Amino acid sequence: KTCHGEGTTPGTNAVEIDIPAGMDETVMLRVAGKGQPGPKGGTPGSVIVTASITPHPHFAREGDDLYVTMPISISKAILGGDVVVPVIDGNTTVNIAAGTQPNSTKTLRGKGIRSVQTGAYGDLVVTFKVVVPGKLSDKQREGVEMLRAEE
Numbered sequence: 742k743t744c745h746g747e748g749t750t751p752g753t754n755a756v757e758i759d760i761p762a763g764m765d766e767t768v769m770l771r772v773a774g775k776g777q778p779g780p781k782g783g784t785p786g787s788v789i790v791t792a793s794i795t796p797h798p799h800f801a802r803e804g805d806d807l808y809v810t811m812p813i814s815i816s817k818a819i820l821g822g823d824v825v826v827p828v829i830d831g832n833t834t835v836n837i838a839a840g841t842q843p844n845s846t847k848t849l850r851g852k853g854i855r856s857v858q859t860g861a862y863g864d865l866v867v868t869f870k871v872v873v874p875g876k877l878s879d880k881q882r883e884g885v886e887m888l889r890a891e892e
Contacts, residue, residue: 754775756772756775756788758770758772758788758790760792761857762854762855762857763805763854763855763856763857764792764794764857765794765857767791767792767793767794768791768792769789769790769791769792770789770790770791770792771787771788771789771790772787772788772790773787774786774787775787775788776788799827800827800829802854804854804863805853805854805855805856805861805862805863805864806853806854806863806864806865806866807829807852807853807854807863807864807865807866808865808866808868809826809827809865809866809867809868810867810868810869810870811824811826811867811868811869811870812870812871812872813837813841813869813870813871813872814871814872814874815871815872815873815874817837817841818837818840818841818842818843818869818871819839819840820839821836821837821838821839821840821841822836822837823835823836823837824836824837824869826849826865826867828849828852828865829852829853829854829865833849833852835847835849835867837869841869841871842871843869843870843871844868844869844870845868845869846866846867846868846869847866847867847869848864848865848866848867849864849865849866849867850864851863851864852864852865853865
């Protein structure tokens, strides 16, 4: 390959780039000194990379806050109890109150994304979706009938 009088030759090089955790949906990263050399042997320029986040299958994101929808049974909504909720680095157990209504939310402070600017963590907002069973066993039907009789 020759420079054809321009002082540079075409080619490719691998460049290692650190992508910061918690970056926004799309960010431009600049890596100084890893670009093409300047004309006639000048100082190398920068490599500019545009990085985009692939949407997560379970979490929605708004800023540093995450949102997740958790299905719960009718009995869990009525009686309350523990629910295992996914967080960005695993799972955590959340206790929901008796009488939890459909689409009610619970905010888990500090369980969101770490801010690139401040280092503080956002929140995780859990929305509870009450799942109504399509088919009941005879015993379940009897229990629901007893509940209805008390309303």
